Amino acid sequence: MSVIFILVGFSLLVALFFLGSFIWAIKDGQYEDDYTPSIRMLFDDEPHETPPSPKEDYKNKSSINNSNN
Amino acid sequence: MAETNTHPAQTSPGNVEHFEYDNDIVRKFIIASMVFGIVGMLVGLTAALQLAFPVLNADLAWMTFGRIRPLHTNAVIFAFVGNGIFAGVYYSMPRLLKTPMWSKAFSNINFWGWQAIIAAAAITLPLGLTTSKEYAELEWPIDIAIALIWVVFGVNMIMTIVKRRERHMYVAIWFYLATFITVALLHIVNSMEMPVSMMKSYSVYAGVQDALVQWWYGHNAVAFFLTTPYLGLMYYFVPKAARRPVYSYRLSIVHFWALIFLYIWAGPHHLLYTALPDWAQTLGTAFSVMLIFPSWGGMINGLLTLRGAWDRVRTEPVLKFFVIAITAYGMSTFEGPMLSIKSLNAIAHYTDWIPAHVHVGALGWNGFLTFGMFYWLVPKMWNTKLWSDKLANIHFWIGTLGLLFWTIPMYWAGWVQASMWKQFTDEGMLAYPNFLQTVTVLAPLYKLRALGGLLFFTGVLLAAWNLWKTGVQGTLTKYEAASAPALPETYTKHSSDHWHRWIERKPVQFMIWTFVAVAIGGAIEMLPTFLIKSNVPTIASVQPYTPLEIEGRDLYIREGCVGCHSQMIRPFRSEVVRYDPNGMEYSKAGEFVYDHPFLWGSKRTGPDLHRLGGKYSDDWHYTHMYDPETTSPNSIMPRYPWIIQDDLDTGDLEAKISALRTVGVPYPEGYETQALADLQKQAAGISKSLKSKGIDCPQEREIIALIAYLQRLGTDIHKK
Numbered sequence: 001m002s003v004i005f006i007l008v009g010f011s012l013l014v015a016l017f018f019l020g021s022f023i024w025a026i027k028d029g030q031y032e033d034d035y036t037p038s039i040r041m042l043f044d045d046e047p048h049e050t051p052p053s054p055k056e057d058y059k060n061k062s063s064i065n066n067s068n069n
Numbered sequence: 070m071a072e073t074n075t076h077p078a079q080t081s082p083g084n085v086e087h088f089e090y091d092n093d094i095v096r097k098f099i100i101a102s103m104v105f106g107i108v109g110m111l112v113g114l115t116a117a118l119q120l121a122f123p124v125l126n127a128d129l130a131w132m133t134f135g136r137i138r139p140l141h142t143n144a145v146i147f148a149f150v151g152n153g154i155f156a157g158v159y160y161s162m163p164r165l166l167k168t169p170m171w172s173k174a175f176s177n178i179n180f181w182g183w184q185a186i187i188a189a190a191a192i193t194l195p196l197g198l199t200t201s202k203e204y205a206e207l208e209w210p211i212d213i214a215i216a217l218i219w220v221v222f223g224v225n226m227i228m229t230i231v232k233r234r235e236r237h238m239y240v241a242i243w244f245y246l247a248t249f250i251t252v253a254l255l256h257i258v259n260s261m262e263m264p265v266s267m268m269k270s271y272s273v274y275a276g277v278q279d280a281l282v283q284w285w286y287g288h289n290a291v292a293f294f295l296t297t298p299y300l301g302l303m304y305y306f307v308p309k310a311a312r313r314p315v316y317s318y319r320l321s322i323v324h325f326w327a328l329i330f331l332y333i334w335a336g337p338h339h340l341l342y343t344a345l346p347d348w349a350q351t352l353g354t355a356f357s358v359m360l361i362f363p364s365w366g367g368m369i370n371g372l373l374t375l376r377g378a379w380d381r382v383r384t385e386p387v388l389k390f391f392v393i394a395i396t397a398y399g400m401s402t403f404e405g406p407m408l409s410i411k412s413l414n415a416i417a418h419y420t421d422w423i424p425a426h427v428h429v430g431a432l433g434w435n436g437f438l439t440f441g442m443f444y445w446l447v448p449k450m451w452n453t454k455l456w457s458d459k460l461a462n463i464h465f466w467i468g469t470l471g472l473l474f475w476t477i478p479m480y481w482a483g484w485v486q487a488s489m490w491k492q493f494t495d496e497g498m499l500a501y502p503n504f505l506q507t508v509t510v511l512a513p514l515y516k517l518r519a520l521g522g523l524l525f526f527t528g529v530l531l532a533a534w535n536l537w538k539t540g541v542q543g544t545l546t547k548y549e550a551a552s553a554p555a556l557p558e559t560y561t562k563h564s565s566d567h568w569h570r571w572i573e574r575k576p577v578q579f580m581i582w583t584f585v586a587v588a589i590g591g592a593i594e595m596l597p598t599f600l601i602k603s604n605v606p607t608i609a610s611v612q613p614y615t616p617l618e619i620e621g622r623d624l625y626i627r628e629g630c631v632g633c634h635s636q637m638i639r640p641f642r643s644e645v646v647r648y649d650p651n652g653m654e655y656s657k658a659g660e661f662v663y664d665h666p667f668l669w670g671s672k673r674t675g676p677d678l679h680r681l682g683g684k685y686s687d688d689w690h691y692t693h694m695y696d697p698e699t700t701s702p703n704s705i706m707p708r709y710p711w712i713i714q715d716d717l718d719t720g721d722l723e724a725k726i727s728a729l730r731t732v733g734v735p736y737p738e739g740y741e742t743q744a745l746a747d748l749q750k751q752a753a754g755i756s757k758s759l760k761s762k763g764i765d766c767p768q769e770r771e772i773i774a775l776i777a778y779l780q781r782l783g784t785d786i787h788k789k
Contacts, residue, residue, distance in 0.1 A: 034322065037237050038314035041305065044164040044235075 084555045086234070089548040090163045092450050094176045096545060098156035099443055101184055102149055103533050106439075108191075109144025110529055112137050114522045119707070120674065121515040126707035131195035133707040135629025139206040140194040145431065146204060146294065148187045153439040154298040155179065155222070158245050160446060161305040162226065165242060167235045167553035171228035175221050182218035186211060197627035198268045202283050202666055204290050205259050209270045212260040219256065223249040234553040240321040244301030247329050251293040259286035263665075263728045266721050269623075273732045276661025277344055280669055285336035292332040295430065296398075299438055300328075303371050303395065306442045310387045316373035324366030331360050338409035341418065342639040343669060344658035350411075357409030364402030371395040386461035390441030393469060397433020401426060416491075419635055419673040421511070422483025425476045432472045432525055440464070440532055447536050453543030460535045468528035474521025478514040485510060491643040499647055504676040509703045608659035610788040613734045614781065616748040619725055620717055621778025624771055625668070628709065635670035636679040636782065649680040652787050660786055663734050675706060682784035687755055688762035690776045716769045719745060751777055 119125045119134045126133045159176065163169050170176050189211050193199070199206040207215070226249060230242065259282055262270035272279050308315050315321055337345060337353025372395050375382060382388045404426050408417050417423060448455045455461060489507040492500035501507055614622060625631070638648045640655040649655075656679050661667055685693075689700060695713050697704040723741040730736045749768065755776055756768035766772065 034319045035314075037239050038308065038318040040235075040237075041165060041239050042308060042312065042314060044167070 085552050086555050087550065087552045088169050089550055090169055091159070091173060091176065091547075092545065092549055093547045094170070094173075094180060095156050095160045095446070095450065096547075097180050098152045098159060099446065099536075101180070102152035102156055102439065103443070103529075103536065105144055105148030105152060105187060106529055107526075107533060109141060109149050110522070110526045112144060113141040114519065114526050116141050117515070117519040117522045120705055121512065121519050123705045123707060128708055128710055130197065130628075130711050133628065133709075135632050135707070136195050136197055136199075138629060138632045139199060139203075140191065142204060143190050143194065143206060144187070146290070147190070150295060150299075150435050150439065151183065153435070153442070154248070154294075154302070155183070156446070157302040157306065157442055158226070158298070160450075161241060161302070162229060162245065164551075165235065165239045165305070166229060166233035167551070168229060168232050171225050171232055175225040179218060179222045179225060182214065182221065186214050186218060189214070193268065197629070199626060199629065200262065200270065200272065200666060201626040201629070201631050201668065202259065202272065202279075203287050203671060205256075205283070205286060208268050209260070209262050209264050210267065212256070212262070216253070216257060216260075219249070219253055223253065234556050236556060239304070240315075240318065240325060241301040241304040243322075243325050244297045244304065247325075248293050248298040248301070251289060251297075251329070251333070255286045255289050255293065259283060263732050265724045265728045269721060269725075271725075271728050271732060272666035274665070274667075275733065276664045276667050277346075277658045279664070279667040280340055280343065280661075281337065281345060281349065283667070284339035285333075288336040288339055289333060291430070292328075292335075295435055296332075297328065299398075299435060300325075300367050302438060302442060303367070303391075306438075306445060307371055307374050307391050307395075310385070310391060310441070310445050311375050311378045311381075313374065313376075313378060316370050316376065320366055320370045324363040324370065327363035327366070328360075331356050331363060335360055335409070338414070339671065340669075341409070341411050341414045342641070343637050344656050344661065346658075354409050354411060358406045361403060361406045364405075365399060368395055368399035368402065371398070386455070386458055386465055387441045387445045389462075389465045390437045390444065393465075393472075394434050394437035394441060397429050397437065397472070401430040401434065404429070415639070415641065416487045417483055418639075419671070419677075420483035420486045421479040421514075421672075422487070423672065425479035425483060428475050428479070429472070432468075432475060436525070436529075437468065440468070440529075443532070443536055447539050448543065451540050451543030451545050453539060456535050456538035456542055460531055464528040464531045464535070467524050467531070471521045471523070471525030471528060474524055475518055476521070478517040478521070482511045482514040482518075485514075490647070491641070493643070499643070502647070504647070505701050505704060508674070508705060512705075607662060608657065608786060611660055611662060611785040613663045613729075613736060615751055615777070616722055616726065616744040617751040617774050617777040618781050619729070620719065620722070620748065621774035621776070622668075623725075624712065624775045625778060626666075628712075630678075631668045631670045633670075633672060633674035633706075635673050635677045637669040638677055638679050644677070648677050649783075652680065654680070654786055656783070657786065660783065663729075665729060665732055665734070678779070678782055680783040682780050682782040686762070687758045687776050687780065688764050690779055691759055691764055691766065691772060694772055694775065712771045712775060713766070715771050717771045717774050719748060722748065 115125065115132075116134055116137050119137075130136070159170060186207075190207055193208060193211065194206060198208050200208060205212075226245060230238065230246075261273045263273055264270045274282050304315055304321055334356035335353055337349045338357045339353075341350050341354070343350075372392070375388065375392065378388070382392055407413055408423075408426060417426075444455060444461055486507050489501045489510070494500050636656070638644050638654075638656045645653050645655050660679075661669075691713070693700040694709045696708050697706040722744050726736050726741045726744050730740075752768035752773045755773045756766055759766045
């Protein structure tokens with residue numbers, strides 16, 4: 001049954017990887033950033049009526065975020 | 070163009086590129102999905118009616134329940150839902166990525182290849198050409214075709230991502246990618262089989278190992294064919310139809326990762342209390358229970374997307390369908406973790422509860438999401454309004470009623486049957502020792518279920534009519550013009566970027582990570598069982614099947630007996646007393662080491678057969694197979710007159726022996742030459758035993774081989 005230790009080891013490794021990524025993500029401020037894609041997709045198939053959203057411009061957006069920070 | 074001016078040019082040099090979305094391929098997939106939906110559900114309705122009225126098996130080999138059940142499951146999963154996935158992906162992906170699908174040729178190979186596979190399934194399954202592994206019944210040449218066409222789909226998708234004009238990969242794309250990668254892996258691993266002839270093969274895995282691989286596949290087929298792609302579709306079509314953004318984009322990302330990492334581990338919950346090693350069972354349970362979090366994350370995210378739009382749910386058929394679909398998803402993903410808990414699983418497993426659970430997901434989640442998606446897509450693509458909102462509303466209500474009439478009687482049936490199986494009298498005897506008592510009591514419930522199926526099926530016909538009329542009244546934009554600025558070549562990383570953006574920008578990296586996640590999960594679960602001998606204790610008295618028994622076993626596989634009969638006695642008093650009253654042995658892992666494939670089954674419409682050997686006489690089996698009602702009044706089993714009348718084809722016997730030896734069954738070298746003689750000798754014995762009971766049956770008949778196999782079942786463990 002020594003295999004159970006390998007199992008737990010791998011599980012923990014995976015779980016820790018995600019926990020770490022998640023904490024880092026919150027600290028990195030993905031809150032502010034992860035809204036625009038959900039808006040942008042609403043206009044993705046109306047190219048003639050709606051101009052390409054300015055929100056897809058990352059550089060521009062990033063600088064706004066920076067000024068907020 | 071005017072748009073160019075409104076678009077800030079900081080990152081883009083302003084090169085607006087013009088291109089076309091291919092709506093024609095979407096149209097093809099929609100039509101295929103609806104056509105095969107109707108066919109698949111009609112077959113399902115027939116199967117449901119056969120359980121209520123066995124006469125509908127019609128004494129026709131290709132019409133019997135055992136053969137059309139896999140036809141139904143394959144048709145609705147891979148033809149109806151499969152084409153629905155392709156339709157949704159081929160519509161949403163180019164728009165999300167602002168580029169046409171990478172290759173029109175690949176799109177068309179994907180379409181026609183998939184339909185050819187479906188046609189092959191529709192021909193081979195009724196003919197009894199099956200591997201018998203659930204949702205993986207198709208034989209090896211078709212398996213190879215599936216792998217190839219699936220890769221065509223994947224390459225087309227990945228190259229589209231590479232060529233995209235939108236840097237960010239919307240969450241739906243992730244779900245599509247995870248679907249492709251995981252299904253490819255699952256399909257390949259589970260379809261490892263040793264060919265005997267063009268249309269016959271044996272699984273390379275045996276017994277417990279085969280069971281674990283099969284349910285690792287089976288469970289994840291549900292996860293990555295019926296769930297993740299549909300979550301992707303939900304994240305595209307629900308916000309579109311509701312005309313508002315998804316409730317929480319971040320939740321969608323978190324629940325995506327959680328889902329793919331947890332789902333892959335949950336497979337063993339299909340094998341609780343079986344001969345699978347205990348630790349693997351516990352692992353499956355633990356991960357299944359955890360799965361409720363990402364699953365409900367998706368459900369909540371979907372339903373809350375409708376916040377502020379609930380008034381429109383009253384009037385818009387599309388939203389109605391979506392609400393029921395997401396609710397059904399929530400219910401079945403609550404039920405799933407609950408059913409993975411051993412004490413509840415002990416009751417539900419092998420009963421009609423499981424089909425009920427499956428159909429909440431299949432009819433509700435997959436069915437209603439598909440219909441909602443098509444009701445939204447067809448008017449949009451054909452530049453018109455839905456032909457009749459009223460008809461769609463009728464479809465909605467009749468479909469919802471059908472769902473309820475299908476599932477509630479089957480939940481009821483599950484409880485009734487499980488209770489009767491486990492009931493003991495005060496004297497300590499089984500209260501219902503005759504299994505048939507626990508079947509005939511379900512007859513009214515089976516009729517109600519068939520009514521539910523009929524209602525749902527009627528709704529689908531209405532949908533097909535409505536969508537057809539919508540298409541006729543509108544004009545399809547075959548190729549929809551679009552434009553977007555080219556993606557800048559370089560990308561400068563910024564300190565405030567998403568943590569996960571590096572992965573979104575690089576589909577290849579993303580793929581590798583998903584693959585690693587999935588491979589780790591799979592390997593941890595499977596490798597130990599392969600590598601560690603102690604998991605599969607060998608029982609000295611367990612011997613390989615004789616040539617005649619192999620042929621009999623292949624008949625058992627051909628007729629789909631495994632669809633209604635398990636071969637796995639769980640370690641419960643109620644089961645041991647019922648199925649092995651003399652020997653009192655439950656099923657042990659070591660008894661299945663020569664079973665290529667395993668035939669544990671997943672449903673007991675009839676009794677378990679693992680200790681059938683020696684229980685009845687040869688002539689009982691002969692009479693029973695000819696007409697079950699003569700030995701078991703009111704039995705709902707089909708008649709098998711052709712097995713009595715047809716001669717056994719032993720043409721592949723030598724190839725079968727070699728193939729089985731290759732996958733590890735210890736037949737001596739050169740046994741092929743002796744196999745036929747051994748077969749004839751054993752057959753003569755059974756023919757003689759039948760003759761002594763006044764049954765004149767030549768030894769060449771198929772029934773002789775089947776009797777040989779059935780009389781061998783589960784007897785080795787009692788040999789001294």
